[in-house]
Amino acid sequence: MKFIHTADVHWGMTPDSDKPWSRERAQAVKDTFSQIVTKAREMEADFLFISGDLFHRQPLQKDLKEINYLFTTIPSVHIVIIAGNHDRIRSNSALHSFTWCPNVTFFMNDQMSSVYFEDCNVEVHGFSYTTTEIRENRADHLTVPLDGRIHILMIHGGDASHLPFDKNALGASDFSYIALGHVHKPEILIPDKMAYPGSPEPLDKTETGVHGIIRGEIHDSTRKVTSLEFLPLCRSQYIPLAVNITPATTNTELEMKISQEIERRGRHHIYRFRIRGMRDPEMEFDLENLLSKFRIVEITDESEPQYDFSALFAEHPSDMIGFYIRALQKPDMSAVEKKALYYGINALLRTTDERSPS
Amino acid sequence: MKFIELQIKGFGKFHDRTISFQDGLNVVYGKNEAGKSTIHTFIRGMLFGIQPQRGRASRNDLYSKYEPWENSGTYEGALRLEQGGHTYRIERSFQKNRKDLRVIDETLGKSLEPARAVLDQLLCGLSETAYNNTVSIGQLKSATEAGMVSELKNYIANMNTTGNMALNITRATDYLKAQKKQLEAQLVPEAARSYTSLLGEIKTLEKEISAPEYVNQLPAYQKMRTDVRSEIEAKQKEKEALLQKTARGRQVLAQNQFTDIHSIEEYEKKTQDVYEDYLQTRAACDSRSRRVFQTAMFLLGAGFLACGLYFHSLGEWNPVTDYLFDLNIDFPGTAVFVIMISLSVFFCLTGALSVWKGKRLIKEAALSSQVLRESFSRQLGDGTVSPQAMEAFQTRMAEFKRLSAAMDRSEEAVSRLADEISALQTKQNDCSQVIEKQQKLQWELEKKLELLSGYKTQTDVLRRTLAENNRLTREISAIDLAHDTMTELSSSIRDSFGLYLNKTASELIDGITGGVYKSISIDENLNAFMNTPVRLIPLEQVSSGTMDQIYLALRLAAAGLIQSGQEEPFPLIFDDSFVLYDEDRLKSVLKWLPETYDGQIIIFTCHQREAQMLTANQIAYHFIEI
DSSP states (O other), X not given: OEEEEEOOOOBTOOTTTXXXXXXXXXXXXXXXXXXXXXXXXXXXXXXXXXXXXXXXXXXXXXXXXXXXXXXXXXXXXXXXXXXXXXXXXXXXXXXXXXXXXXXXXXXXXXXXXXXXXXXXXXXXXXXXXXSSOXXXXXXXXXXXXXXXXXXXXXXXXXXXXXXXXXXXXXXXXXXXXXEEESOSSOEEEEXXXXXXXXXXXXXXXXXXXXXXXXXXXXXXXXXXXXXXXXXXXXXXXXXEEEEEEOTTOOHHHHHHHHHHHHHHHOTTSEEEEEEEEEEOTTOOOOOHHHHHHXXXXXXXXXXXXXXXHHHHHHHOTTSHHHHHHHHHOOTTOOHHHHXXXXXXXXXXXXXXXXXXXX | OEEXXXXXXEETTEEEEEEEOOSSEEEEEOOTTSSHHHHHHHHHHHHHOOOOOOGGGGGGOHHHHTSOSSTTSOOEEEEEEEETTEEEEEEEEOOSTTOEEEXXXXXXXXXXXXXXXXXXXXXXTOOHHHHHHTTEEOOOOXXXXXXXXXXXXXXXXXXXHHSSTXXXXXXXXXXXXXXXXXXXXHOOTHHHHHHHHHHHHHHHHHHHXXXXXXXXXXXXXXXXXXXXXXHHHHHHHHHHHHHHHHHHHHHHHHHTTOOSHHHHHHHHHHHHHHHHHHHHHHHHHHOHHHHHHHHHHHHHHHHHHHHHHHHHHHTTOOHHHHHHHHTTOOOOHHHHHHHHHHHHHHXXXXXXXXXXXXXXXXXXXXXXXXXXXXXXXXXXXXXXXXXXXXHHHHHHXXXXXXXXXXXXXHHHHHHHHHHHHHHHHHHHHHHHHHHHHHHHHHHHHHHHHHHHHHHHHHHHXXXXXXXXXXXXXXXXXXXXXXXXXXXXXXHHHIIIIIHHHHHHHHHHHHHHTTXXXXXXXXXXXXXXXXXXXXXXXXXXXXXHHHHHHHHHHHHHHHHHHHTTTOSSOOOEEEESTTTTOOHHHHHHHHHHHHHHOOSOEEEEESOSHHHHHHHHTTOOOEEEEO
């Protein structure tokens, strides 16, 4: 039995909503999901498990129609869906009155139930969220009847407010596979047993790295997972990079360094840069140009002006600069004090009267 | 401290050149471009080194400016000086790649380590900045008087507020203010408010969305509608079936010309009556008594006729009359005859009547039987009139009656069904209306959900704006802290150093101007005024020469303050400082200087007049020409 396992698609989300590429990202979320469907068809999967948060918010009729259309294109794939905390099923949900195509099974109940698929000898267990949080551990110690069926568990959660469960207790159960959802970072928790597929498309600057789906196969008679692998599928990645600078680094140099790095890794990715190191106090980096050229979600300038405070102090023991350093510099400076020190010294040094001796 | 000798191995235009200084006044004379500034810089370089500079300062990078002209490869030299009775030699190489500093105590004949620290000690902590500020004195640089005024004012203000002639607190704080303004311009002040109001909107919207009216009851009503619909269909089917049945029944009845149960009953009754008549007539026809009676009547008639005729034939007398006569009844024979005939006629008539009646009865019976036969043959297919047939007829009629009753019941059922169906249809319509309403509500809900989704996306954006605002606010508070610290420090500098400086400078001004100006006073706005014995003169109104004098006094005061507590004052270096002085002023300054200042004095000049004036006034000095 071959399956694809995904979760946390967040259909309908607009990532980086304040950035010019946000619409494209929103489309990428949808496109990647339809790619999953295509993948399911290509690999002739028997099952597509969607472990919660298929929708970013309560789905609208049109969302359901869109998704359902995609599902009609893979009539031979059983699609099993549970709702997560984001798309929890409320009493006013359009899901209640929606008719899915016959290959779709949507667990509407908030209590554990199961559906048996006779053609594949697979029984899928799961339940959906109807509240934003589930603080009780409902997943551990679930027992599986030894009835010769392949048993699969679908669970959404894993943190304190979303179904806290004990990974090892759950892993020790007799389910053939535990299809998890909720954590956006892909991770195979227990090889050939339990995995978070992560969001197929990264949704936030913190969701770095490659994203995709889990592809697996379960042996029909041993009922054990024979292969389980992560399959990259995402269009773009969020790539965090740290750029180290020295006092010799110039604006152009930094710009080129960043540009080259982006060109090397691909313009379609989204970048976060942290500039670290000591910069020339005279230098102020202006990287606006880059922001308009590439997809850079954030540039954090953590560089510090390289003032030699002890030299400055020695040079100005009895004037404003010396006093200023003495007033502010201390072992445990707060971030604001540190900045104040830089601002003050910078202002003093930049506004000296042209009186340097020839 | 005093300088003894400069040994220039390679510096600027000089190569292997030695210049010696003496105690007291030294006048270094050289024409323009002779290299005064080079020597000046060499001294500074010996004391403080020459740092290749970066950034803005690199344009007047001293390092490249004074690299040896001749390609000797040496960029170094030595300065010999005396301090505390010891002679020291400072050897320094300026070469980029092999910078080197050595301090040799010639008196002890040993090299001192670490050189840098030893040098710092020799300089008594005098920094290069302080050196530039105080002991190395040039003239005011500005060419115009207005420029000079502002320069001097700046100098006074800077010295008063920052303790450094080059550090300008006003400009520094203005710079900070400008930075703050720039950051403030990037703030989105309404973000917090928008965020709060947006959160309020979201809360309201979420409450609206969770209202019970939006609960999705579509599936329940749709199921109900489907159920009702199938119920209607079932009932319709039932009704149709019943209708067909009744139609058939009615047809059967109609074929039999029945309209309802009454018509059947009537027909039956009529038939019954006919049958009974028939039976009666038949019975009457068939009765023996009638025939006996008829026969008797006819026999009686015939008898009486015969008797009559017999008696007639007997004449008047006959046994009967005789008999009657005997009985005393006088009865004529004729009368007997007549009576006899009459009786005969009567009986014959009666007999005839009976026969006629019988005929009629037969006719009637035939008629009845005809009717019955027709009925029977129609109803039973056999026209035979018999009690069996009648029984069969009755059975059939009973069937008809049952049929008719059944039809009535069916019709009732049909109308009941019709009622039920219409009730169900109403229910179905109600369902449809509810569903329509629900769909409308769902549509409304979807609009709200979309709006909510939009709001939530907006909050994401606003959250980021708020984070950026926070970052900017932190920067701004850092600038505020910088500004406050600076202002506070500057007022404390002014309160201590500034006051002392002005006091010392005032004494010096009194001396340098020969009592023309008694003192200098500086108001809150850092405007300087000169006090003459009679009035206060704003700095702007004094002559440029006086300004230079004030400048000199201030610098000397600052030098004194910086070196206060030192046994051996630092050599004072004047670099073309007296250009603007007139003869009198120069004379008094040159006289006044050695009296006021204990240490070595080195005057760089491009004029001969300083030396001439010193000679003329018999002031001891050492003359060096380059």
